Amino acid sequence: MSIKILTIDDSKTIRLIVAKAFKPFDCVVLEAENGVVGLAAASREKPDLILLDYTMPVMDGFEVLARLRSDPDLKSTPVIMLTAEAGRDTVIRIAQLGVRDYLIKPFKGELLIERVGRVVDLKPKAAVEKKHKRFDDPITILVADDKPAILAQVCSGLADTPWKVISADQPGKALDYCMGNEVDLVLASLTLTNDGAFMLLQSLRGYANTASVPLLGLSVRTATADQTRAQQAGFVGIITKPIEPAELKAKICRTLGLETSYKYFQQRDGALAITLPKEFHPGLAHEVSTNLESQLISTVDAGGDKLIIDLQSVESATLPVIELIISVIQAASKLSLRFAVVGTEATKNQCRSFQETETWPFAGSFEQALALLK
Numbered sequence: 043m044s045i046k047i048l049t050i051d052d053s054k055t056i057r058l059i060v061a062k063a064f065k066p067f068d069c070v071v072l073e074a075e076n077g078v079v080g081l082a083a084a085s086r087e088k089p090d091l092i093l094l095d096y097t098m099p100v101m102d103g104f105e106v107l108a109r110l111r112s113d114p115d116l117k118s119t120p121v122i123m124l125t126a127e128a129g130r131d132t133v134i135r136i137a138q139l140g141v142r143d144y145l146i147k148p149f150k151g152e153l154l155i156e157r158v159g160r161v162v163d164l165k166p167k168a169a170v171e172k173k174h175k176r177f178d179d180p181i182t183i184l185v186a187d188d189k190p191a192i193l194a195q196v197c198s199g200l201a202d203t204p205w206k207v208i209s210a211d212q213p214g215k216a217l218d219y220c221m222g223n224e225v226d227l228v229l230a231s232l233t234l235t236n237d238g239a240f241m242l243l244q245s246l247r248g249y250a251n252t253a254s255v256p257l258l259g260l261s262v263r264t265a266t267a268d269q270t271r272a273q274q275a276g277f278v279g280i281i282t283k284p285i286e287p288a289e290l291k292a293k294i295c296r297t298l299g300l301e302t303s304y305k306y307f308q309q310r311d312g313a314l315a316i317t318l319p320k321e322f323h324p325g326l327a328h329e330v331s332t333n334l335e336s337q338l339i340s341t342v343d344a345g346g347d348k349l350i351i352d353l354q355s356v357e358s359a360t361l362p363v364i365e366l367i368i369s370v371i372q373a374a375s376k377l378s379l380r381f382a383v384v385g386t387e388a389t390k391n392q393c394r395s396f397q398e399t400e401t402w403p404f405a406g407s408f409e410q411a412l413a414l415l416k
Contacts, residue, residue, distance in 0.1 A: 045069035045162050046087055046250055050080030050106060051095035051124060054275055056147065057247075060093060061276065063151035067164045070254060073247035077101030081109055083248050084116055091162050096125035096136065107139050120161045124149075176301040182206045182224060183294070186216040186242060187231040187260060192283065196229065199287030205294075213238040217245050220252045226298060229281060231260040232268045243276055256297050260285075292325025303333035311412060313348035314341040314379070316370060318363065320355045327366045334373055342377050349374045350411045353385035359392035368398055382411040 045068065049060045052075055061071045072087055074080035078100055084092060092110070096103040103123060110116045123136050123144040136144050143157050158164065175181060185196050188211040197207050208225070210216035213234060219225070228246070230239040239259060246252040259272040263282040272280065278297055281290055295302055306329065308315045314337060316330065341349070351367055353359065367383070374381055382403045383393070393399040405411035 045091070045164065046072060046089040047091050047093065047158070047162075048072040048074065048080065048083055048087065048089035049093045050074045050077060050083075050098075050103075051093070052076055052098045053095070056095070056124065058274070058276055059149075059151060060154065061247075063154050064158075064164075066166055067155075068167050069162075069164065070250050071247075072250060072253050073244065075244060077103070077106040079248065080106060084110065084119065085113070087250050088115065089119065091158060092119055092121045093158075094121050094123055094141075096123050096127065104135075104139065107141070111140070122157060122161065174299060174301055177295060177305060178204060179300070180204045180206060181226040181298065181300075182208060184208045184210060184216055184219060184225050184228045185260075186210050186213060186228060186234065186239065188212070188234060189231070192231065192260060192285070195283075195285040196290065199285055199290045203291065213242040213245070216242055217252075220246060220255060221249065225252075225255055227294060228255055228257045229260055230257055230277075232265065232272055233261075239272070239277075240275055247276070258293060258297060286323075288321065288323035288325060292323065292328070295325070295329070302329045303337065306330050307333060307337045309341070309344075309346070310350075310408065312346050313350050313412060313415070314338065314346060315350045315352055315408065317352040318356050318366075320357055322356065322360065322363050322366075324362070327362065330366060331369065334370060338374055338377055338379065342379065347379055348412070348415045349379045349381040350408060350415075351381065351383045352408065353383060353389045353393075356385070356389060359385070359389050361396075364393065364396050364399065371402075380415050382414045384408055384411050 047064060047069055049057050049071060051057055057073050064071050072083055072089060074083045076098055094103045094106060107121060110119060120142040123141045124147060125136065125144060126147040142161050145154065145157060183205055185193050185207060187193060193209045200207060208219060210219055216228065230242055232239050243257055246255055256278045259269065259277045259280045261269050261280050261282060269280045279293055281293060306316055351370060356363060371381055382405055384405050384407060390404045393402065403414050405414055
């Protein structure tokens with residue numbers, strides 16, 4: 043079971059610092075923006091540790107702690123107090139409250155981890171076995187947006203994937219669905235009325251079974267203030283409208299850490315084949331570059347000495363395509379891999395228009411490329 047840590051603090055910045063500090067560990071970080079919400083979360087979730095702000099509106103840390111200590115189910119829950127007041131009287135009063143420890147704001151994540159590690163057993167996520175999903179695995183995406191056209195754009199952009207898209211036109215409906223079903227990712231419009239997207243984020247962070255669900259904000263490209271606010275609040279990224287399918291899929295893959303290398307890298311007849319798809323987009327270059335070194339090393343380690351770059355499906359060998367291929371060839375050359383490029387006559391001519399490609403060996407098929415490299 044993952045450790046549950048509840049942060050009760052009216053500062054979004056502090057809550058973000060806490061959430062970021064514990065990302066490498068197998069724990070669930072719950073959030074509450076004031077004492078009333080925090081007490082409800084504590085009663086509901088029974089956390090293993092509470093990080094409690096000393097000075098808050100609505101209900102301060104002193105009163106929250108008093109109520110915790112009067113609750114039979116929560117009185118033994120360890121509490122670490124967070125305070126911006128470093129005066130001697132404040133420190134003495136905190137010590138008298140019976141907390142396990144305290145931290146003076148501002149504090150670094152390393153110090154927070156060290157103090158919390160004295161109270162609960164923090165285990166790195168690397169030590170916890172977890173199966174990573176692939177791009178072609180089914181996942182569930184919830185779209186929280188009150189505009190049918192946006193939902194239609196998302197569904198159209200993901201139509202060629204096995205992913206399930208669920209919609210909710212109100213934050214409450216989105217929260218209800220997430221509470222009762224497994225959701226991998228939420229796309230929330232930043233223009234939902236009454237700050238709905240931000241309320242949804244805060245609500246999800248208050249429940250153990252939804253605290254780790256990532257949110258991507260949907261925003262008009264020019265609404266930079268909203269985008270900045272969203273990322274400061276805890277959204278993991280932004281999808282701009284109108285929605286571009288390639289960008290949408292690339293950001294979902296990065297957010298969820300979906301395995302995509304199998305789409306581009308294959309071991310065939312003793313050679314590493316890199317196959318580029320019909321349409322090129324920046325996310326593709328990122329995916330190929332991220333996995334390139336490990337794929338090349340695995341090829342050499344297994345006794346391979348050939349690299350074949352397949353451009354047969356590529357519509358146009360544009361400058362970004364050429365730049366990617368050059369980076370691939372440079373990386374392969376460092377490992378003494380021989381290479382050839384497979385493509386149509388039109389693709390070959392497009393490549394030849396760039397000086398850097400004049401010496402590339404071209405072939406019309408994979409089999410011909412293998413013959414060139416014998």
